[in-house]
Amino acid sequence: MKRRKFIGNTTKAVVASTVLPLNSMAKNSVKASAEQKLRVVLVGTGSRGSETWGKSLLKGYSKWVEMVGLCDINHKRVEYAKKYMGAENAKTYEAKDFDLMISETKPDVVIVTTTDHFHVDYIVRAMELGVDVISEKPIATEVEQCQRILDTEFKTGRKVTVGFNMRFMNMSPEIKRVLDSGELGKIISVDFQEYLDLDHGSSYFRRWHGKIKYSGSLLVHKASHHFDLVNWYLGADPVEVQAMGKVAYYGKNHSFRSRNCRSCPFTDKCNMYWDITKSERMMDLYVKCEDVDGYFRDGCVWDNDIDTYDVTTTQVVYDNGTFLTYTQNTNLAYEGQYICFTGEKGRMDVRLYNRQPWEEPAPIEIRISKDTKTTKIYTIDNDKGNHGGADKKVKDLIFDPEKKDNLRQRAGSRAGVMASLIGIAARQSIETGEKVEIKDLVEFPTTWQG
Numbered sequence: 001m002k003r004r005k006f007i008g009n010t011t012k013a014v015v016a017s018t019v020l021p022l023n024s025m026a027k028n029s030v031k032a033s034a035e036q037k038l039r040v041v042l043v044g045t046g047s048r049g050s051e052t053w054g055k056s057l058l059k060g061y062s063k064w065v066e067m068v069g070l071c072d073i074n075h076k077r078v079e080y081a082k083k084y085m086g087a088e089n090a091k092t093y094e095a096k097d098f099d100l101m102i103s104e105t106k107p108d109v110v111i112v113t114t115t116d117h118f119h120v121d122y123i124v125r126a127m128e129l130g131v132d133v134i135s136e137k138p139i140a141t142e143v144e145q146c147q148r149i150l151d152t153e154f155k156t157g158r159k160v161t162v163g164f165n166m167r168f169m170n171m172s173p174e175i176k177r178v179l180d181s182g183e184l185g186k187i188i189s190v191d192f193q194e195y196l197d198l199d200h201g202s203s204y205f206r207r208w209h210g211k212i213k214y215s216g217s218l219l220v221h222k223a224s225h226h227f228d229l230v231n232w233y234l235g236a237d238p239v240e241v242q243a244m245g246k247v248a249y250y251g252k253n254h255s256f257r258s259r260n261c262r263s264c265p266f267t268d269k270c271n272m273y274w275d276i277t278k279s280e281r282m283m284d285l286y287v288k289c290e291d292v293d294g295y296f297r298d299g300c301v302w303d304n305d306i307d308t309y310d311v312t313t314t315q316v317v318y319d320n321g322t323f324l325t326y327t328q329n330t331n332l333a334y335e336g337q338y339i340c341f342t343g344e345k346g347r348m349d350v351r352l353y354n355r356q357p358w359e360e361p362a363p364i365e366i367r368i369s370k371d372t373k374t375t376k377i378y379t380i381d382n383d384k385g386n387h388g389g390a391d392k393k394v395k396d397l398i399f400d401p402e403k404k405d406n407l408r409q410r411a412g413s414r415a416g417v418m419a420s421l422i423g424i425a426a427r428q429s430i431e432t433g434e435k436v437e438i439k440d441l442v443e444f445p446t447t448w449q450g
């Protein structure tokens with residue numbers, strides 16, 4: 001797993017000395033222009049691909065974007081997605097014909113929204129074929145994948161943008177503004193608690209996310225959002241990671257199980273029973289395509305093979321000395337986040353309430369306390385739309401030629417890799433019981449600007 005083991009296989013592995021800091025934007029990233037529409041192809045036409053980067057993209061951004069190709073490992077899903085998106089001009093391809101899609105449709109950009117573990121294959125191949133990439137998070141689930149992406153970007157001069165939409169939720173620029181203002185002084189420590197309720201939390205264990213070989217665990221799949229935010233907030237690089245985690249609630253932790261909810265003899269007594277047949281979209285997107293790939297979207301959350309930890313605690317030391325303590329729970333009675341920044345001159349507490357069994361307070365509450373007597377509290381609303389309006393804003397910045405990136409919200413491969421590496425390092429630490437140093441994992445090519 002360590003850098004030395006795979007260095008021999010990489011073409012460029014030289015010490016990082018002139019890489020841009022995390023807050024830099026990926027240079028020459030793909031951008032639409034008023035004169036010419038971007039030709040876009042999409043690989044991975046599942047839920048996220050067909051909606052956020054499919055139907056909504058065509059609805060809101062057709063002025064700048066044209067969908068010319070769609071590709072998936074499942075030929076039924078790609079045909080359904082084409083209709084669902086209303087992408088009449090897009091040719092459809094099976095995953096094995098990715099290269100053919102690129103040569104026939106001649107895209108400016110490939111959008112990658114496959115299962116996490118396979119992002120790398122398309123990111124790398126697209127760049128090798130001379131095309132820029134927009135990838136969903138996490139950019140990669142393994143150390144070797146991170147290195148391949150960095151090396152290919154350096155070699156080809158193409159660019160990767162990572163869809164870290166959480167940078168665009170209203171609270172994120174506000175947190176960044178407060179931290180950058182210096183009001184709290186130097187940040188000494190960050191506590192970040194991620195709360196997933198039973199409904200949302202269990203949804204990961206019904207799907208491919210419950211298997212580390214597909215998702216890299218929720219420390220990569222989910223927490224890469226949060227690690228990226230902290231990296232971006234602090235403008236610092238992680239150097240050391242230590243973690244604990246286990247499967248404490250889902251998977252083996254139950255007395256009965258089945259293959260999936262529809263085939264289950266225990267539906268009457270299972271508190272996790274979920275009837276996928278009630279959703280037309282779920283039926284069309286997954287159930288009607290099951291015979292092609294054998295993927296059950298209503299998989300059993302008690303599956304013995306689930307190895308994605310459902311409770312984790314991770315500690316990160318940054319190169320500026322800041323400590324991060326990050327915890328993730330997936331079977332709570334309520335949903336949200338509690339994030340605290342302790343600085344030399346004060347403390348900021350950020351509480352995000354998403355769903356809870358009590359009267360709903362304002363969605364996002366920010367408290368700034370300067371000493372033991374002085375505190376101020378204010379609230380921010382989420383915007384309407386998916387992920388508190390963030391899914392729209394990330395596309396606005398990428399595709400609208402008028403939008404300026406004043407806050408450096410557009411993330412490149414370096415930010416993507418750093419976020420993934422914390423999760424991967426945490427996984428390694430859980431498996432070995434040892435502290436992991438980020439510098440032992442990948443090397444950033446010299447003079448590369450990711």
Ligand SMILES: NC(=O)c1ccc[n+]([C@@H]2O[C@H](COP(=O)([O-])OP(=O)(O)OC[C@H]3O[C@@H](n4cnc5c(N)ncnc54)[C@H](O)[C@@H]3O)[C@@H](O)[C@H]2O)c1
Binds near residue numbers: 074115138
């Ligand atoms: N930023 C966000 O808020 C957010 C939200 C949801 C999902 N995502 C990301 O979007 C991506 C897709 O998630 P989803 O919920 O749509 O999952 P999904 O299971 O609905 O879709 C994944 C698609 O990839 C296809 N696929 C799997 N392996 C493939 C391969 N080797 N080659 C080509 N296609 C392949 C599947 O057939 C499926 O159509 C994931 O990377 C996920 O992390 C991001």
